[in-house]
Amino acid sequence: MNNKPPGEDLDNIVQMSQSNMGSSDWSDMLASLSESADKRVYAKLFHHFAPKVKAYIIRLGVNGGAAEEVTQEVMLSVWRKAHMYHQEKAAASTWIFRLARNQSIDWMRKQKYPQYSLEEWSDTAAEPGKGEQEVLSDRVAKAISLLPEKQSQVIYMSYFEGRSHGDIASRLDIPLGSVKSRIRLASEKLKQIWGGEYEH
């Protein structure tokens, strides 16, 4: 445990966070926060994820001061919920993405986005191994850049703009069915990249 007053190590922490780390290191770090409640570990996670969480929230349509506010809420919940993080079930980026998505939607709609309970995950379900999760985080962004533009476009419009199929259809002036088949094709190709683990 770190008993120093908050903020004292700030400069050191900023330095450390600038080193180049792979995504599996961030998952290790979040797992260790879940065990130790160490504020130095928390600060490192903050420096890496808070600027990305804010970028995501702004893209979804939360602006200015509110984006700052929601980012702070998300990062506070990283601390609150760290105990519920299980490294074997998700990469740190996946877990923090869920928090950021849910809290942005809560903020924009004033309604809780319906979620499936993580506690209810059945033990019988085949779970992706840790290794595969990490490979995914490191390679997917690159993989998306390899998709045909028509397919990466609908993925970006979904994840970064929160647009429904119907909304995308009218923006691109294509039929609803085409939006859905583009999303399906993109998803299929992206999943092939990490080894057919999630075949329908």
Next chain:
Amino acid sequence: MNINHHLDEATLVSYSAGALSQGMALVVATHISICDQCRQLAEANDALGGALLESLESETVADTMLANLLAQLDDTPQEVATLAPVKPDPEIPAPLSDYIEGSLDQLEWKSIVPGVAYYDMPWEGRGVSRLLRIAPGKSMLAHTHDGNELTMVLRGSFSDEVGRFCRGDVADLDDQIEHQPLVDSDEDCICLIATDAPLRFTTLFGKLVQPITGF
């Protein structure tokens, strides 16, 4: 649970992206909570979201934010994972139980026509979000839609042009399909439904009741 009809991958992607209406997201979360197959796909799509988050160009965060947070941590208890609370009614999957008190039979069902009743979810927004209760041998009004329609069976069963749907099954349809589900179970069929655009009824009778039912 033996589930034969699953969510469309395009619907699962939109769910993970946070792009579904409240009603559609509720049907998806409810199905995923009892379907291992769709849950694994949803987890993979969440991981895609995580990778996209990582790929974003960082946005400047106020210098004071970390200091603010560090000052709050001592007073912010870390939540402990608890076992899921015992569900009052095993017929109602957890995501749906947030919005329903008591059992499905205790809801204040509103009748549309004899043998067909509904219960609206407590929110407004795009499209429809409600429970439908249809008596044996009755049919839902034939309709088409401009957008997507999700129907998940909670009790009983129905058949339509696509196949037979029992508890846990979900019909994930879009505007390509005109269909008329017929209840073929001995008991009432209760479904959770959501659309992302208003339904269009294709029968004259449907057109007459549409303004009244608010579909």
